[in-house]
Amino acid sequence: xxxxxxxxxxxxxxxxxxxxxxxxxxxxxxxxxxxxxxxxxxxxxxxxxxxxxxxxxxxxxxxxxxxxxxxxxxxxxxxxxxxxxxxxxxxxxxxxxxxxxxxxxxxxxxxxxxxxxxxxxxxxxxxxxxxxxxxxxxxxxxxxxxxxxxxxxxxxxxxxxxxxxxxxxxxxxxxxxxxxxxxxxxxxxxxxxxxxxxxxxxxxxxxxxxxxxxxxxxxxxxxxxxxxxxxxxxxxxxxxxxxxxxxxxxxxxxxxxxxxxxxxxxxxx
Amino acid sequence: xxxxxxxxxxxxxxxxxxxxxxxxxxxxxxxxxxxxxxxxxxxxxxxxxxxxxxxxxxxxxxxxxxxxxxxxxxxxxxxxxxxxxxxxxxxxxxxxxxxxxxxxxxxxxxxxxxxxxxxxxxxxxxxxxxxxxxxxxxxxxxxxxxxxxxxxxxxxxxxxxxxxxxxxxxxxxxxxxxxxxxxxxxxxxxxxxxxxxxxxxxxxxxxxxxxxxxxxxxxxxxxxxxxxxxxxxxxxxxxxxxxxxxxxxxxxxxxxxxxxxxxxxxxxxxxxxxxxxxxxxxxxxxxxxxxxxxxxxxxxxxxxxxxxxxxxx
Ligand SMILES: Nc1ncnc2c1ncn2[C@@H]1O[C@H](COP(=O)(O)OP(=O)(O)OP(=O)(O)O)[C@@H](O)[C@H]1O
Ligand SMILES: [Mg+2]
Numbered sequence: 001x002x003x004x005x006x007x008x009x010x011x012x013x014x015x016x017x018x019x020x021x022x023x024x025x026x027x028x029x030x031x032x033x034x035x036x037x038x039x040x041x042x043x044x045x046x047x048x049x050x051x052x053x054x055x056x057x058x059x060x061x062x063x064x065x066x067x068x069x070x071x072x073x074x075x076x077x078x079x080x081x082x083x084x085x086x087x088x089x090x091x092x093x094x095x096x097x098x099x100x101x102x103x104x105x106x107x108x109x110x111x112x113x114x115x116x117x118x119x120x121x122x123x124x125x126x127x128x129x130x131x132x133x134x135x136x137x138x139x140x141x142x143x144x145x146x147x148x149x150x151x152x153x154x155x156x157x158x159x160x161x162x163x164x165x166x167x168x169x170x171x172x173x174x175x176x177x178x179x180x181x182x183x184x185x186x187x188x189x190x191x192x193x194x195x196x197x198x199x200x201x202x203x204x205x206x207x208x209x210x211x212x213x214x215x216x217x218x219x220x221x222x223x224x225x226x227x228x229x230x231x232x233x234x235x236x237x238x239x240x241x242x243x244x245x246x247x248x249x250x251x252x253x254x255x256x257x258x259x260x261x262x263x264x265x266x267x268x269x
Numbered sequence: 270x271x272x273x274x275x276x277x278x279x280x281x282x283x284x285x286x287x288x289x290x291x292x293x294x295x296x297x298x299x300x301x302x303x304x305x306x307x308x309x310x311x312x313x314x315x316x317x318x319x320x321x322x323x324x325x326x327x328x329x330x331x332x333x334x335x336x337x338x339x340x341x342x343x344x345x346x347x348x349x350x351x352x353x354x355x356x357x358x359x360x361x362x363x364x365x366x367x368x369x370x371x372x373x374x375x376x377x378x379x380x381x382x383x384x385x386x387x388x389x390x391x392x393x394x395x396x397x398x399x400x401x402x403x404x405x406x407x408x409x410x411x412x413x414x415x416x417x418x419x420x421x422x423x424x425x426x427x428x429x430x431x432x433x434x435x436x437x438x439x440x441x442x443x444x445x446x447x448x449x450x451x452x453x454x455x456x457x458x459x460x461x462x463x464x465x466x467x468x469x470x471x472x473x474x475x476x477x478x479x480x481x482x483x484x485x486x487x488x489x490x491x492x493x494x495x496x497x498x499x500x501x502x503x504x505x506x507x508x509x510x511x512x513x514x515x516x517x518x519x520x521x522x523x524x525x526x527x528x529x530x531x532x533x534x535x536x537x538x539x540x541x542x543x544x545x546x547x548x549x550x551x552x553x554x555x556x557x558x559x560x561x562x563x564x565x566x567x568x569x570x571x572x573x574x575x576x577x578x579x580x581x582x
Contacts, residue, residue: 110362114379115348
């Protein structure tokens with residue numbers, strides 16, 4: 001339609017990155033000043049590792065690992081703490097910070113007046129949440145490798161696996177946040193994430209539970225993520241991993257889809 | 270600038286409608302904006318101006334009718350259209366977590382500009398908005414007028430072909446308003462199309478080639494400021510102010526004095542070709558206002574006639 005208005009010379013770079021990337025850039029601006037908040041999330045799983053893995057681990061001794069072979073308790077909990085750290089990092093971004101941006105800051109309205117779409121916003125915010133979760137995963141994998149708790153080179157794959165878990169939990173958390181009306185609703189998030197942390201076969205094998213309860217535990221993304229990551233750090237692969245990957249991917253896609261639809265409802269009235 | 274019949278409209282709306290549930294905020298309005306034109310929406314609070322602007326800006330889907338912007342369909346080509354618009358929303362949407370300069374930088378990035386280009390334009394626009402000294406300040410502590418100026422600067426980062434300005438100068442001091450009018454006028458001379466809403470008639474008269482008056486979701490009049498005044502008002506107005514309490518006792522006393530009489534809470538407006546003659550005739554009838562002002566008709570008078578309200582509620 002150049003006949004209608006002559007296109008002006010534009011200093012537009014070729015689009016190499018998807019538009020959603022700019023949300024990550026925006027968040028980098030913010031965290032350039034407040035990076036200490038991110039760092040604190042790295043130490044929490046480390047403290048648990050020392051307390052549980054080594055403190056409690058001395059009393060417990062060996063437990064049954066993914067392949068059925070006995071492994072030291074610290075080696076059993078370390079991947080679970082890695083998974084939890086990555087999940088919590090992503091969920092914190094996708095819930096608390098996302099809620100603030102959605103309800104108190106008019107950032108998203110401003111962004112939607114540019115070429116970006118609600119889907120770009122949803123994808124960009126999830127991607128950012130993943131980056132935060134992923135940073136924790138990378139930091140933690142270095143620590144457990146140094147401590148000799150990750151014995152297999154497959155442990156490197158724990159990083160993409162942790163990202164996948166962050167995607168699933170983050171996207172669902174973000175979708176849930178889009179329905180929240182006030183800060184009080186966040187108590188609900190704690191009510192869900194804390195038991196998930198304690199009971200998703202993080203500190204003891206799922207076989208500890210009676211059959212009926214196992215089914216409930218297996219629904220949680222954290223259980224699937226822990227099982228996947230534990231297999232990788234210990235170096236035992238199995239066909240069930242394909243299911244775990246698919247389960248988390250589908251969960252994330254559904255969360256993303258709901259989030260996009262909700263943003264459209266809320267922001268494009 | 271008169272509508273050039275040869276060039277197709279830049280914005281074209283027919284039967285454009287916006288509903289919120291059962292409530293109709295914009296009721297089947299028709300209008301065209303020509304390239305390079307400055308086009309205004311006037312109307313009382315709640316008339317549907319912002320709702321219309323949001324549909325043009327492709328941030329709110331129309332509930333009915335047809336709309337094309339820059340020859341494209343907002344439904345399917347929103348990103349392409351938005352890439353060529355500069356939007357100043359009625360309420361500032363600045364990013365309060367970022368600094369003043371970062372607000373400009375990241376906004377340029379949203380439009381796909383390179384980092385170097387964003388930096389160059391950000392510095393230029395800070396100058397334009399007279400905020401260069403505040404570049405590294407957070408947005409929150411800025412005054413209302415400074416935030417407004419930053420919002421306006423931000424809307425220019427992509428060198429838009431069309432500016433959508435929703436009450437752009439509300440909250441600005443007179444100096445900043447005049448500065449902005451000057452900038453908008455220059456943009457217009459460079460071929461940028463301006464679409465604006467305002468509650469200030471001087472702003473509408475200064476800036477708009479053509480405007481529409483909206484009331485209760487509908488367009489009730491359309492034309493250039495001058496033609497609207499000719500069509501809906503007389504040449505002159507005699508404004509009379511009476512001592513407190515006196516005005517209520519004057520019902521019917523103005524009959525036959527002027528073409529039209531408007532009773533406002535604080536004064537009476539008498540519309541006539543010759544205002545001075547009306548003032549004399551009123552005096553002859555024994556009416557003793559405290560002050561009399563004879564002036565030319567303005568858009569305010571048109572607005573009052575069409576909507577029964579003054580521009581600024
Ligand atoms: N998101 C919304 N949901 C429901 N009603 C809305 C919404 N936005 C606007 N309205 C209603 O639509 C009508 C028109 O609003 P709009 O903001 O377009 O008016 P306006 O002409 O811009 O007024 P003002 O001069 O006060 O800015 C109002 O009655 C308003 O309450
Ligand atoms: Mg408005």
